[in-house]
Amino acid sequence: MKFVLPKGRLYKDSVDILRRSGVEIPEKPERALIWSNGRDEFLLSRAYDVPVYVEHGIDVGIAGSDVVEERESDVFIPLELPFGKCRLSLAMPRSKVVSPEDMDGFRIATKYVNVTRKFFSRIGVEVEIIKLHGSVELAPRVGIADAIVDIVETGNTLKANGLVEVAKIMDVSALLLVNRISQKVLFEEINSLIMRIRRVVYGT
Structure with missing residues (x-):
């Protein structure tokens, strides 16, 4: 899968919650904007642009609800996350x-x-x-x-x-964003990720 992560105040918490949900995110090489664990790919973007990347083809991203509302991007939002409040x-x-x-x-x-x-x-x-x-x-x-x-x-x-x-x-809160086509094409993989994140966040 391809993930887009927000620069700035949401970055650390975004990486942490994905790692706790079983996503192997290696340390980002210095100055790199794209890196990989050999299977998944990670992009670093301005928080303001994350919904646009997800709408246009990146599978999963994390962004603040303020940005999602402002950008009016057509993305699937399965979860509110417990940071960025x-x-x-x-x-x-x-x-x-x-x-x-x-x-x-x-x-x-x-x-x-x-x-x-x-x-x-x-x-x-x-x-x-x-x-x-x-x-x-x-x-x-x-x-x-x-x-x-x-x-x-x-x-x-x-x-x-x-x-x-x-x-x-x-x-305002951080949100998990999913590309609408990816949601269908990678249904099992993305559904599994959502369930794992939900367990980390809500314990259910």
Whole structure:
């Protein structure tokens, strides 16, 4: 099978849970983006791209539910995993707090353009979305946005930048992703993997 693993904060836990489920993952050679155990192949990808790799042919991957929701990739999601817990929230300067329903015409900085658009569409509010790829909490400080939508773990980064959460958009967790064609072609192998991971996670 081919696995795609996320760079960054989910990598260690992803490797750990797969190893505990019986997948032999050798130590990644330095600088390698693809490596193998002689039978299975492993790819290292930006977390944001994992759902795209799985949708287009990699058998199995692990990514955060925030990324899956944003990318809108057509993948099978058999399991929620017990790590990568955080939330995606709307935040704005402490001195200018209003409710989301009162943000008509506001500029929102985020890398989660689709999720943000859906959130405001659901409450019938029109906003201008500014796409940024990092350090979005700076946008209100320098005046290019009124609020942000971003991942929140401890809230310390928001606090350090004078921001407060005004609404939680979604809870976030790591997810197991499976390519829909692989699910059928490699049914027994993938089903066995899912069962093993489920036993590791839930003890059943």
